Amino acid sequence: MMPFMDYKNVVPKIVIGLLVFLIFLVPVITTNVATLSMLILSGIWAIAVMGFTLVLRTGQFSLGQAAFMAIGGYTSAILTVKLSLPFWPSFFLAGMVSGIVASLVGMVVLRVGNIYFSIITLALSEIVRIIGQQWEPVTRGTRGLITSPPPPIVLGGFEINFAASQVPYFYFTVCLVAITGLVFWKIGDSRMGRSFAGIALNPVLAEHQGIHLMKYRVIAFTVAGVFTGFAGSLYAHFLTVITPFMFGLWESIQIMIMSIVGGISSLAGGPIIGAILLYTLGDYLTRLETYGIQPFLFGGAVMLVLIFLPKGTGLVDLWGRFWTKVVWREKEFEFDEVEE
């Protein structure tokens, strides 16, 4: 082994780089539309999960993230369908509107404590659904809105046609996930981000140290809202339909499960892993023929993962442990188990 290079740090990163490279090659490796579609959808949900994890970093447990997907989706749907705006401005506005709603709601709601915040956000998911249902003139009620795919992009002599195939959507999703991941990672690494973690661990102390609690919570909530709004818009234009029932309480719960199972210690990697693994697991389960076995196995799988993973970790933390324990055969530094 080369002694002058910190290979233990570099090799895992090379492997990750290879995996990312492979991801870009997926549409070349498999042209299976159903598979691409599944990966695209897991990517979209991964963005919503990243939003949840960011908000969780500030100590708040939001069960309403699906509502922001709805707001983003409906905004871009209404703008493109009813006001005939082109796709890209609508997409951008979807994120902005979602962010504005998040900041307004956040300013009012984030000051209440943990469990109360969760219940309010839970109620929020349902209220957004009810508004979607009742506000007929704008949202067309339960019928929903039919959107169109983004228009073709012409680059030189080369045309990217969304209507003809899933592949453009795939790259769009990968880019969006990558951008969101980078932004969130940067936030997590920044001074602001590290104070988030402080807020989560000990709000009282953080406040005494001069960190303005509410300001950071609202910022996190808003940023999460913006990107979740983008995800919602992409979702609506990918499925070419949006109805009020696509984003309710149970969708918010799925987002939360993906986040916790994926691992909340990481703002980008954890959510991505959680979303992809659980989404593909759910999809695979639909092939099984026994009626009722899907929720049984899904619930069982999540329970087993949570029981057997060490406290406070998710699947993403296994990556680090895999390298230290299995590949490098190091002895892990372990905290002493404190008796409760």
Next chain:
Amino acid sequence: MPPAGIWIDGLIQSCIYMTMAFGMVLVFSILGILNWAHGQFYMFGAIIVYYTVTAGGIPFPISILISGLLMAVLGISVKKLVIDRVKGDLYVGVVTISLIFFFEGAASILFGMQDRGLSMLLPGVMNLGSFSISYQKVAVLIFTLVVMVAMYIVLNRTKVGRAIRATAQQPDAASLYGVSVERLSLTVMGIGCGLAAMAGSIMAPVYSINPFMGRIPMIMALLAIVIGGIGSLTGAIVGGIILGFLNSVIAYYLSYFSEVVLFLLVIFILLVRPQGLFGASLK
């Protein structure tokens, strides 16, 4: 002024919300966690009673006790095998949510997903002038009264009850006095789940039985707890009563809008007075 039938209907709804909320709060005040799968114990209670009555021919009251006992055992097992192995309130919450899917899936496989009914149990109605009430609903009223009295006696007059109240207020002091918090948690989990199951059993003939019947009672119990105050047993009862009557009266005037009104009410309470009517102020 809504007709008498609406008020009686509200009363019956209150009974169920109250019982479910009481069970959830009991578990919350000792274990510190909300059992999101509480509704699924309700559902299993109904399913067990279905089988004991139709296939086993066991009389209804005994069936109710059997389902309560069986689900108490299941609740204790869940606590020991699942909840205790998961550390951190956050993770325990997620684990009980995944239990929802796990239990509903199991019920779908074993019981099937089609609705079944027990309408032939306690058939007939009691005519009281301008309205009538079915005997099944009268049974719900009697059941709730019995349960509430029993809970009062247990909590205030027995050693176990004293231990529960002590631990709810001051777990460390209680353990200094010789209360095994560990053992008590199991007991309370059993009582809470048993209550949910018996509520499901007594309601089984009133509506229909299917694997998903536990979802709405759990959400309603949650709303009742918010109104009454998280952590307060009195709050659970009062919250259940208020919610039950509100639901029926608003549905009478505004039909499906009652959904919206209740959610808005809950949000309003959480913003203005998060501790509800009787709850202690949490940070």
Next chain:
Amino acid sequence: MKKSYGIATILVTAVMVLGILGIAGAPNTTQAQTSGPIIIKVGTPTALSGPAGPWGQIGVAPIQAWVELFNKEGFKVGNKTYNFQVINVDDKNTPEGGAAAAKKLIYEDKVKFIISHWTWNFPSVSAVANQAKVIYLCRTGNEAVPGGVYDPKKQPYTVFANPSHEQFISDIFAIAEAFPNYKRIGINDSTLGKGIGWDYVDRELDKAKIRYHHEWYAPGTQDFTPYITRYNEAGCDIIYGAGDVMAAMLITKQRWEMGFKTWRTGTAGTLLDPMMYIGVSGLEASQGFIAQYFANWDFKKTKVNPKYIKECQEAMAMISKQQGKPYLYTGWIGWGPHHLQILAQAMQRAGTVDNPDAIMKAIRGGTFDTAIGKFTFSGAKTYGSPIVFGTPGCLSQIKGDKEVYLSEHPLTSLP
């Protein structure tokens, strides 16, 4: 604690392997065709999970049994014989699930047609099917009625082989004919179904001078006391629901308990099994419960080819034998067999199995003889294209513990 790392690694690997298996897709079992009829694959995205599951599940077996019987003879196009193979995929009753199911069926299972789909996910399934030029037979719903999202130019491969809203209207007419002295018909639906479809229904009912009153309830509602009180105040004496079966059963039970014993109740759907309704609502309360009825052997106003009647009865007998108790659900006849028969006859007329445009041309405006009767595709004025099939509009009621014929108001064509 160290042990758990190992277990965790194994678990994670298992989850990932399952996930990758999911990504790779289920292995494609293509039969080696040596001789014998050529198989045409047909896909059905069905609600097999979740609360709507029972209604998707119960239709799977008899349709498979019917296809077996149909395949004994198969159908001929040119001088080749063809058989059908029906593949069911769970669509979870959501738009996302519907699109995923449709994509699996079209791109992995390589189906040529999609049939008997409920229109809850119409927009997303229709988008996938039309993009792939796969002919899509379904039922109308809120999205598909005039003013909805169906656009003949954007969805040229969509066929409404069951006109759900128009059928509901026929049902109401059949009820009015069965009970000429009715006071007012109470209609209920969950808020999930609220939309312009109801405006369309109301217009037609008003034209026919039917007296009715609407109520909407939140999905999952079990306590209908307030709604029954409102029906009473509106003067209704028949309550026919368009929503879920649980609601219909509970309304039946609760109106009886509230003293409204002369009211009739019913649901726009076929009876799964009379005993289910009797079990939930009570034997007395459920007497006279009205439901849709596709027992083509009992039709009085619609003529059905006796051969088709025999096939359907045989299929039901096969399933009864398999499950060890009588199979009573007739709803599957209303879509599975007749969708496949339309396709078979259309392919014969078009002279091809591979050209969707030619097959659609044969379907539009054509007359087809199926297990629910002989109807001509119509609706050019209402839908912009003649792609709506008729319906026998037959109703049944519960008598004792059996389901018997009540009334019929066929819908033969639409403007």
